[in-house]
Structure formats: structure tokens, C-alpha cells
Amino acid sequence: MRWLAGVFLLGALGRLLSLAVHGWPHGFQVALAVVELLLPPLFLWLAHAEEKALPAGASG
Template sequence: MAKAKALRGLVLTMGYACLAIGLFHVLLGNASIPGAGSAGATIDSLGRFFGAIFAGYGLAWLLAARQSPIPATAVRWLAGVFLLGAFGRLLSLAVDGWPHWFQVVLTAVELVLPPLIFWLADSEEKAVRRQS
């Protein structure tokens, strides 16, 4: 049961955090990116677009959290997308070098959380099966 509660808390946290971060990028554009400065209208437009997509990603996490039990397949897919983002950051590091320190912290979070989520993904489904 503790794993199921941890999963629910983590899925809700992912949902609200991604929604907030996405909306932050939509509203602030380039100003939301540490070290970006004035990157121009094209990058601002791209950032706001991806911010909207990230807000939608957060809503997908929240949709998963509203289900009972939380569907393991959906959680694994969402965590996989998050991990893919970390791989994108690692590719950027390899190609273009070290980004702003805050981006490095985000990369670490994006590498650490998915394995934890994969491990917890079916905990609510298992808890429901045990109760029946």
C-alpha cells in the first residue's frame, strides 16, 4: 500500500509540475529559460509552443492520476517520454557542451525519476488485485 501511495503522489506531482512548467514557458517565453537571454522571436515562438505541449503532457499525468487504479501502462509511457527528454539533453551535452547549471540539475532529475516510476507503475493495480 505504501508503494501505491507513493505512486499516486508521484504521478500527481509530475502532473502539476509539468503543467506549471509548461504554462510558465508559454507565458514568459525566452525569459523562462535560464541563460537564454534574448534568443529572438523564432526561439521564443518555439519555446512557447513546446511549453504548451509540456502543459498538455502534465495534463496527461493528471488524467492518469484520476483513474483508479492508476494504469501502469499509461504511467510507463509517460515516464518513458520523460526519460526520452533526458536523453535529448544528454545528446545536446555531447554535441554542444554543458548548458546552464539548472539544465544539468533538470537532466539529473529526468534520469533518476523514470526508473523509480517504472518500479512503482503497477503498485496500485497490484494493491487492488490483492484486495479483491
């Protein structure tokens, strides 16, 4: 989950950099950037919750 969150976050940073350099993209690209910015914290929270839920020594 943490790797997936990192990939989404890198995608969002790339989109923000593009926005800063080239200006506002098409609305669909803005929606994708919002998703890429909102999902990493959710994925990190889920990974943390999963670690807490699993018994010691178990791997998911």
C-alpha cells in the same frame, strides 16, 4: 505511469545528446537532466507496485 516515464527518459536522452554535441549547459539544465534520469526508474517501480497491489481484474 509508464508513458510518463518514457517521456521523461526521452527528454533525458535529448539532453544527454545535446551535452555531447554542444557541451555543458547552464546548471539548471543539468539539474533537469538529473531529474529526468532519476524519475523514470521511480515511476516504473511505482507502476509495478500498483499492479501488484490491485486485485486481479481491477483497473486504477
